[in-house]
Amino acid sequence: QVQLVESGGGLVQAGGSLRLSCAVSGIIFSINTMGWYRQAPGKARELVAFITSGGETNYVDSAKGRFTISRDNAKSTVYLQMNSLKPEDTAVYHCNGVGWNTYWGRGTQVTVSS
Numbered sequence: 001q002v003q004l005v006e007s008g009g010g011l012v013q014a015g016g017s018l019r020l021s022c023a024v025s026g027i028i029f030s031i032n033t034m035g036w037y038r039q040a041p042g043k044a045r046e047l048v049a050f051i052t053s054g055g056e057t058n059y060v061d062s063a064k065g066r067f068t069i070s071r072d073n074a075k076s077t078v079y080l081q082m083n084s085l086k087p088e089d090t091a092v093y094h095c096n097g098v099g100w101n102t103y104w105g106r107g108t109q110v111t112v113s114s
Helices: none
Strands: 002-007 010-013 018-026 031-039 046-051 057-059 067-072 077-082 091-099 102-104 108-113
Touching: 002 091, 002 102, 018 031, 018 091, 018 108, 031 067, 031 077, 046 067, 046 077, 057 067
Parallel strands: 010 108
Antiparallel strands: 002 018, 018 077, 031 046, 031 091, 046 057, 067 077, 091 102, 091 108
16 A cells, blocks of 8 residues: 655745645555646646656646756655746645556645735
């Protein structure tokens, strides 16, 4: 089994920064790709960024140039550095792991005020 626990969300003004963390525990070698999704009120969950076991990254267009996903295998943690935040980035951000199965964290709220 795998557990994902997010942290680092909060309230920030537009233009500010936050760093989200996702601590992974359990059978972590079973996970190949880690990602961050977000879900705003009344909207579908969308993929923000992912990183593969080989370090390849990809981002949704709205996050390119502002967000950076990274992983620290020694700490079993995945990060999402978010800069130049906008009110439209407001959402619950969920950590996701894909391997033998698909795993989800409970999410952390990010609120960006204008």
